[in-house]
Amino acid sequence: MLTYFLRRVLYTIPIAIGVSLVCFALIHLAPGDPLSAVMPEGASSETIASLRSFYGFDRPLAIQYLTWLTHVVTGDFGYSIMTRRAVLGEIGPAVFNSLMLGVAAVLIGFTVGLLLGLIAGYAAGSARDRVVTSLAVAGVSVPHYWLGMVLIVIFAVNLGVLPATGMGAGGSTNFAFDWESLKYLVLPAISLSVIPAGIIARTVRGTVAEVLKQDFIQTLYAKGLSPRRICLHVAKNAAPTVLAIIGLQLAQLLGGSILVETVFSWPGTGFLLNTAIFTRDLPVLQGTILVLAMFFVFINLIVDLIQSAFDPRIKRN
């Protein structure tokens, strides 16, 4: 058990280094000088040179990478070219906002997906199964940013019951856990939840149908166990797969919420990333991508560890 844990944790290190390399390489893939966005028209060559050395762009790439990496591990992500504020200070609140949106979406997606998946899995092959499966396919196929627009049309424009965009009245970004604030979370969270709901429903359906087909379930019936007790066995056997999918969905949502955040002007990482892209604020861009990717790596690690704790068969592979 412990060796597996250690091996899995150690394995994360080269991945994390690789991810940091990709994030570093990203800004060097960018066409043109990263400073061109802030450089005034016709800046003198001395100004350009001094700014280049200020941001460290004049040193060899390997040195730049190592310097950047040592700064990053100590929490220094550099300064935004646009706002001149520390990148970490910009990313922190954005990550919190995205995380809140992501957790809300996964909670909705989990509840709906689990319910639909159980209904379909227990009735595999029936008409009910086909309806639920079609719903799940629709959930996976819907462009969620478009769904966000449709929800705005229905609930904000026509019915006027929920706010269309933003995170609080008057553009406020202070989130309180009361209904006034939660109202702003409802539509983006629903838009973001359809894909995980579809994926979770399909996974739960498949896993439950698979478990129900196994011999030991027959044995349990033969032994006279009540359906409720059997359901517990099904849940225990389906849990590792379902758990893994839920963890991965949360991680995907954090990186994938950019479209929904743009539609709803939700001040999360996606919104920050979008602004950074169009202002060519490369330190913010790089920092946000790095933080999100590291989060993804970290959640993958946690999911694997939890899954192996649940299911000892995994460790043998």
Next chain:
Amino acid sequence: MANLSFDVLDAAPTGRRPRSRSFWHAVGRRLARDPMTLTCAAILSLILFAAIFAPFVAPLDPYRTNITHRLLAVGDRHYWLGTDELGRDLLSRLIYGGRMSLFMGFVPVFLATVIGAALGIVAGYAGGALNMAIMRLIDVFYAFPSVLLAVAISGVLGAGLVNSLVSLTLVFVPPLARVAESVTTQIRSQDYVEAARATGATGWRIVIGHVLSNVAGPILIYASSLISVSIIIASGLSFLGLGVVPPEAEWGLMLNTLRQSIYIAPLNAVLPGIMIFITSMCSNLISDGLRSAMDVKV
């Protein structure tokens, strides 16, 4: 295993001439009996047909603006599905838009399939250090959420068709390479591959004769399930302003520009999304149909 069950099916007394026992023949027969997949294939073909022959199918010029006819409602006598914020005919733009959206659905997946399968087969067949090198590199790219990676690459490279193509292809290579690698690794240790090697077959011959034919099924199924993802992410990139550039008719870009008019003409604004939804739903259902017809688990 799969072939065995088809043999049993074919051997059933039907009173007719025994049909071909080939795998693909059986797949085709199963698909022909699947109304859902057939319907979806018909809808997708219709959209594809309209897109390819757009100049003949579209009633009006999709790029002709008319400032006095801005945002006409759906159901107009002249503009059947109304007009957009610049007075361009929406129906014609939706028909033309299918060109780019379908292109962005299929081409990145095709490119990624070729690259991913090649990398996966090489890694799986060679094993050892080469496998380690390729697969760890793949793992690094796999460590990014897919939308984030696409947005990051497109955001850095800038908007445009080629850049979107590059970023989407890069997003899809890792999962496809993983599928190819795992299937190849399994096959490499099979007795018949060992036997082929013992009879003097070269590496190339084994890869082409045995590995490729076994990898093809799972890769094809997995790739087909990525088409809808590709359509949605590509439209999403355009929606963010990172995909194709105006005035190109593309569903995601149309959603982006029509979004400003959502309060005035909500129905017009959501129309391109319906096209994306239908196309991606159809390709998902076709992929599911193929999966059950081929009896492949990915």
